Amino acid sequence: MKAVLTLAAAFMRTSLRERNALFWFWLFPLVLLGLLGAIFGAVERGELHVDIALVNGDSGPLGHELIGFLHSVIGENARFVYIQEGNGEERLASVREDVEEARVHAALLIPPEFSRQMSAGIPTRIEILYRRGEAGSSTAASLLAEALEEFGRNYLFQSGGLAKAVEAQTCLVGGEARTVSYVEFVLPGVIIMAFFIAGIFNVPNAIVFAKEVGILKRYLATPLLSWQYFFAFFLSALFLSLLQGGAVWALGRFAFGTRLPLLRPASLAFLLLAFATSVALGLLISALAHTHQGAMALANLFNLPLQFLGGLYFPITSLPKPLQILMAVNPLTHLAEGLRAALGLSARTFPAWANFLVPLLWLGVSVFLAVRRIHILGET
Amino acid sequence: MGVNPVNFGVPPILRVRDLRKAYGQILAVNGVSFTVDAGTIFSLLGPNGAGKTTTVEILEGLRLPDAGEIELFGEEVQRVGRTQKARIGVVLQDGAFEPLLRVHEVLNLFRSFFQKGQDPAALLELVGLADKARALVKTLSGGQKQRLALAIALLNDPELLFLDEPTAGLDPQARRHIWGILESLRAQGKTIFLTTHYMEEAEALSDWVCIMDHGKIIAEGTPRELVSRFGPATFVEFETPTAISPLSTCFAGRLRQDGERMSLEVEDLGRDLSALLSWAAEQNVPLRNLVxxxxxxxxxxxxxxxxxxxD
Incomplete structure (x- = not known):
């Protein structure tokens, strides 16, 4: 273990002393986030889609009227995952659980006496459930609250009343309801980009170079085993990637005020999946390339299409059909979307299982092909 | 196979029998057999492509042989594994170290691969690199890199050292420095397996020499034995600007030309030298720098x- 840790530390040192790597793998993601944040930082991501559950406990006509109103006002930004009628305890508990477990961003509970109270001119409180400290959930709550206020105003206008008709009561509140900024949208994309670049360029850069100039051969002339070499390499790469992800997160937090729960288990799972997939692709490139130059050319071949069709920096929902297919098989699309969903930033274009499965398939196939093709010492 | 007489009676540290290795249709090592006695310098000589690096890399555990027997440290092994690697030191012909690590970092890194070993700082002193401990590897000269490679090969205090072209590309001063270190290692009882294509290196250092060509051992013995057994009697060398065709006829098959430099292989020095000088006097041909x-x-x-x- 001492050998592995010492070797991992040596990999980290060389990585931090390489000027090109320092810029492209360390500074560039920060510069990119800084630039995008500075240019688009003020833009709010109003077009983000959120998942909402509606529970209509009202037996009168206004409950249905409100639901129709919500459809027309926020339907473009929100997907109504389900609309339930009735107001039983079990049903409410199930909706609460859906919000807590992040199956929906928010839920709106229309009380049983809604129509009667509104008709009688009694101000009515409507409960909105959303998750504490999560941007997407806050966005959903904010959309609902604004829509409710507008519904109330319309009702007053039609009925000629004066008092405030509808009041939104938000539950599980962890702060002010707010919208998602562009920086919050792009930050997970930049983290995925940083992992991806480190995987497809750093891994072949180190492994093919070590193979080409005889560094790897020299290591293997000692009792060090080849799996120990690779394990140490991946250990150092994982540490550096997480450090880099942390640096990007910190820039977002302190320079742009983003609040993204990066340490949530689902977020960490997607970060690890992004790391493993990128490293596996790097390993495959190392196995396919005969020379260092060839490896870099091959890495660029992967880099350009995958990165630009991965929705890392801008949403790409309205692409032509052929490009949509490419997007659907692109691991970066799923990693970025999965990480955003885990951070509570947006609803999914693809089902959650696809966001795990597609990168996993890339990971598996890359490792399989790499193991079959890689010749550590160039021996056949 | 000749008998290495240097440490006769002492079990050999390495014995190789009928070693074979092919790359596709190319037979790189074709039935090689030899014995290396403990405490000696054993040299494997041969031109590029003779199969010596493949042979050494099999013995270092970097390649698998197709066939043959290897007895290392008294044990027969199918392939050289971790246990044997812990007891050998290696300087590879095409080995390298991370250019962005410092010299002392590389030494500490390699030291961590072994259970036991020597103090890296003492080894830097031994190879004369103590003042370069904090230098990045990429800033070292060729000679300094070779000395670093030697220090690293000695880190685990090996019983057997494999040195593949350890002085290739070095200037004469750097080469002699490494020779000095190798001689002192032999004096400490270390066994050195040297591959080189520098003849003077092999002659100066070796106790036993194997000459390899086309994947086979074609001769072996002490340097002196080999010269007396296979070497021609004497050479007369000189330079002449004149056409030498008449001389070629006179000494058919024994005269070689390398530019203006002529080399005449002679069996009977008195008779042949006299004939050469007479011919030169008759033809009025100057013979410069005759040795x-x-x-x-x-x-x-x-x-x-x-x-x-x-070649």
């Missing part, structure tokens, strides 16, 4: 293969 030279391992190789070692 009489004893044969060396290079000549042995030439007489055995018809080619120069560095």
């Amino acid at each position: 009489i030279r004893q044969p060396n391992l290079e000549d042995v190789f030439l007489s055995l293969t018809g080619r120069r070692l560095r």
Whole structure:
């Protein structure tokens, strides 16, 4: 273990002393986030889609009227995952659980006496459930609250009343309801980009170079085993990637005020999946390339299409059909979307299982092909 | 296979029998057998492509043989594994170290691969690199890198050292420095397995020499034995600007030309030298820088293969 840790530390040192790597793998993601944040930082991501559950406990006509109103006002930004009628305890508990477990961003509970109270001119409180400290959930709550206020105003206008008709009561509140900024949208994309670049360029850069100039051969002339070499390499790469992800997160937090729960288990799972997939692709490139130059050319071949069709920096929902297919098989699309969903930033274009499965398939196939093709010492 | 007489009676540290290795259709090592006695310097000589690096890399555990037997440290092994690697030191012909690590970092890194070993700082002193401990590897000269490679090969205090072309590309001063270190290691009882295509290096250092060509051992013995067994009698060398065709007829098959430099292989020095001088006087041909030279391992190789070692 001492050998592995010492070797991992040596990999980290060389990585931090390489000027090109320092810029492209360390500074560039920060510069990119800084630039995008500075240019688009003020833009709010109003077009983000959120998942909402509606529970209509009202037996009168206004409950249905409100639901129709919500459809027309926020339907473009929100997907109504389900609309339930009735107001039983079990049903409410199930909706609460859906919000807590992040199956929906928010839920709106229309009380049983809604129509009667509104008709009688009694101000009515409507409960909105959303998750504490999560941007997407806050966005959903904010959309609902604004829509409710507008519904109330319309009702007053039609009925000629004066008092405030509808009041939104938000539950599980962890702060002010707010919208998602562009920086919050792009930050997970930049983290995925940083992992991806480190995987497809750093891994072949180190492994093919070590193979080409005889560094790897020299290591293997000692009792060090080849799996120990690779394990140490991946250990150092994982540490550096997480450090880099942390640096990007910190820039977002302190320079742009983003609040993204990066340490949530689902977020960490997607970060690890992004790391493993990128490293596996790097390993495959190392196995396919005969020379260092060839490896870099091959890495660029992967880099350009995958990165630009991965929705890392801008949403790409309205692409032509052929490009949509490419997007659907692109691991970066799923990693970025999965990480955003885990951070509570947006609803999914693809089902959650696809966001795990597609990168996993890339990971598996890359490792399989790499193991079959890689010749550590160039021996056949 | 000859009998290495240096440590006769002492079990050999390495014994190789009928070793074979092919790359596709190319037979790189074709039935090689030899014995290396403990505490000696054993040299494997041969031109590029002779199969010596493949042989050494099999013995270092970097390649698998197709066939043959290897007995290392008294044990027969199918392949050289971790246990044996812990007891050997290696300087590879095409080995390298991370250019962005400092010298002391590389030493500490390699030291961590072994259970036991020597103090890296003491080894830097031994190879004369103590003042370069904090230098990045990429800033070292070729000679300094070779000395670093040697220090690293000694980190685990190995019983057997494999040195593949340890002085290739070095200037004469750097080469002599490494020779000095190797001689002191032999004096400490270390066994050194040297591959080189520098004849003077093999002659100066070796207790036993194997000459390899086309994947086979073609001769072995002490340097002196090889020269006396396979070397021509004597050489008369001189320079002449004049056409030498009449002389070629006179000494058919024994005269070689390398630019203006002529080399005449003679069996009977008195008779042949006299004939040469008479011919030069009659033809009024100047013979500049005439020297009489004893044969060396290079000549042995030439007489055995018809080619120069560095061709």
